[in-house]
Amino acid sequence: MPVFWLALIVLAIAALGFAAGRSRALSAAGGDSRGLHSLPTYYGWNVALKAMVPAFFLLLAWLLIQPFYVNSVVSGMIPDSEIREGSSRSLMMAEVQRTATGLDNAIAEGVMDDAFARDPDADIADVTERLKSSGQIVTSEITRPMLQAAQELRVKSAAGYSIMSIAVIIAAVAGALWGIRESLPDFRARNVVEQGVRMLLIAAASIAILTTVGILLSLVFNTVEFFRLYPAMDFFFGTQWAPSFSGRGGSSELGVLPLLWGTLYISIVALAVAVPIGLFSAIYLSEYASPRVRSVAKPLLEILAGIPTIVYGLFALLTVGPLLVSVFGRDGLNWMQSGTAVMTAGLVMGIMLIPFVSSLSDDIINAVPQAMRDGSYGLGATQSETIRQVVIPAALPGIVGAVLLAASRAIGETMIVVLGAGAAARLSLNPFEAMTTVTAKIVSQLTGDADFASPEALVAFALGMTLFVITLALNIFALYIVRKYREQYE
Template sequence: EGLDVAVAQGALSRDEAASIGSSSVNIREFLGSIGVALGSDVSPEVVAAAQLYRGFNATGSALMSWIVLAISVGGAAYAYRRSNADFRARNVVERGVLGLLIGAASIAILTTIGILFALLFNTIEFFKLYPATEFFFGTNWAPSFSGRGGLSDLGVLPLLWGTFYISFIAMLVAVPIGLFSAIYLSEYASPRLRGVAKPLIEILAGIPTIVYGLFALLTVGPLLVSLFGKDTLNWMQGGTAVMTAGLVMGIMLIPFVSSLSDDIINAVPQALRDGSYGLGATQSETIRLVILPAALPGIVGAILLAASRAIGETMIVVLGAGAAARLSMNPFDAMTTITAKIVSQLTGDADFSSPEALVAFALGMTLFVLTLGLNVFALFIVRKYREQYD
């Protein structure tokens, strides 16, 4: 009976109970050592249930074995029947691979749709509790977790301004450096130098963003304070500022612009270069008037990809730009972005049904729409100039 109880509680399997029951082991002591209580409180109903469980377990194991055997035999018979001179195995394999590829593509698409609906439904719940006009046109961001949103100002404009301001400074750093380095590596550098320099530039893309954030907090911020702080121009009050995050984010984005632009410039046909040289153009004139216009769609795509990456960055902003939501033109002021506030609003013990928690989904939906619009604009530019230069 004790072994039946142990099997019913899941402490022993049926085979283990059978082997123990046939041995000379003190069953009561053994069951006590594995945590199965056995005493006068074990009712006959429990013992009966344990015995019934053992019977069902044995029946299930036997049934599973017979099902596996039947499937194996059926599969072998089906394979033998299909194996004939008219069977085209290649077509079947191709259809199977096609189905696998369609499934993989469907997973990616369905995941995107699932993310979109998750954001959409929670955004609708947020706008049931907080006015949409105050969210989209409010100029103050001051969430208060007391009173379930009654004392909160959740205007998104300061966050949008900080997002675009930091991204703009980052692109001012990344685009010229990345594009000029791509032109040099593809048109001027020797193969040996290119083979060394390009991997070194691409290493920047593999550095974790938290490392960039620490670099901004511990190195770039104090450096900017020493140049523009109280002891010099008195423009900067602390190390966390838009300029700090923008400069470091621009360094992070250099390989996105450089590597993609380099590959695109190298894809320009050599016949265009030869024709330009044959007409008497110099190398710089060929690059400016022939190669760059031909590679412009791809370069614009690389720049907008880097811009999307900048808009979605979080750790560099948290550590380098601060957490202040404000509308200011001074690049040496501390500001924050949408992504940083999404993290802060979902961190802590806030009521998930409150506006202060649901606003994170509204911010995420806003960011999704902005990124989608940026991608649509990039596609428009690429198609427009591709028709011109193809």
């Protein structure tokens, strides 16, 4: 039975249980809901939860565990002598699984019947022929033990899934019955539902956290793998970035310094654009603008944050780059060779970051108590004196937090760099030269056709890890600043 149908059946049981639990509780109280501990729907939800939660957990656990179990049983059927030269048991098992799927599909297509697929003494050549004719992928020659293993795999899986369906339905029905039995006026169904809600929220939070941990672990393992192939000293302190894709291996120079420098340089240019403009527009919006102007201008500014970065990249490539070239290029000051440069990417990235800085700073400036401003006005200070000497110092920790958040955005930005800054990794101080960043190189290292186990591809994980550590440090620093000074004016 497909899992989808199974899930629907469990839901149907839960729905029936809901109705039954609700009406049982009501009738036990003589039809008067005031005689119940909880509202009638809570009794319904209690039953539904008890039907659904264990059943779905069982389903999930079964789906995860069964393949492991069946595989380990079946893999025992393949004698060591059958494992081919240069192959391994796990590769053989992949073959067996492919054959089993092939048999399934062949039956579905009608080239063989079920009995034939189950026949352990079937003619191997015939089986192979039929599999091929139904368009199934058969990579290597099927041997008799492999065929038998595949057949066994099919039988075991099918049996497992039928047992699973029965078990899940029994669990759902048992849960529902348990809940219905409980549906008496004194039962505290409301508290049970409250617990259920709490568990749901905990589950959601843990999924988010566990995923992060998983991503982090995969980064760490691959980074360790990379450092096994490539010396860490050369990676962290190398000043050359010259990966070789020839496949000879060993000839690549993978120094991270030029990339880090490019990242840093472009981010600095971007922040030099975004921080003053963003901060000043935040001050204007929160302190000077009339409510009418503010209600129009703030959403307009926030639209900037909604533009996909690839569009900013196009803007850099097609508008800002040529514009800069016309001023600083060969026809002008002759500082710039082509449109792709640190300046191009930095300017455009700065524009992208304006709404981050302005929107966060605006909220923070608004959170400074009016009493501070009144106190300053009451002493005869002008508006700009008040802002400079009272409001901004009071809001400073939050503003620093906003700037650091913008900085970690800038460091992680990819698309604008790819299109605006070029792809040449170099250590240079000239902002009109093409450079590249860590993120842009991660893309190019992983989209090439290098062997995935080579240092040229694995370096992407080391780069990602470096970037992650830097942005994490920035975020922690931002949080620290914000926490340390947050209560100052409260």
